[in-house]
Amino acid sequence: MVDLRYAISCDPYQEKDIRLRTNTKTIHLYADSVPSRAEWVKAIRRVIFKAQNMGDSVKVHPPGLYKFLTSDTANADSNTVFHNY
Numbered sequence: 001m002v003d004l005r006y007a008i009s010c011d012p013y014q015e016k017d018i019r020l021r022t023n024t025k026t027i028h029l030y031a032d033s034v035p036s037r038a039e040w041v042k043a044i045r046r047v048i049f050k051a052q053n054m055g056d057s058v059k060v061h062p063p064g065l066y067k068f069l070t071s072d073t074a075n076a077d078s079n080t081v082f083h084n085y
Contacts, residue, residue, distance in 0.1 A: 007048045
C-alpha cells in the first residue's frame with residue numbers, strides 16, 4: 001500500500017513502466033501498453049493531487065497574479081473585477 005499524500009512524482013519510465021516516487025521509496029509498475037501506461041499515469045497523478053489537497057478548496061497562484069491583484073486599483077474602470085482570495 002502507498003499513501004499518495006506523500007507522493008513526489010508519477011512518471012512514465014522506460015518502455016511501459018511507471019515510476020511512482022514517494023518521500024520514502026520508489027515503486028515501479030508495469031502497464032500492458034504505452035497508451036495504457038499514459039492513462040494510468042494520468043489517473044495516478046489526479047489521485048495524488050486530490051490526496052495532497054484534501055480540503056474545502058484549492059488555491060492556485062500563477063506567477064504574476066499576486067502583483068496584478070495587489071496593484072493600484074485607483075485607475076481601474078467600472079468593468080474591472082478584483083477578487084480578494
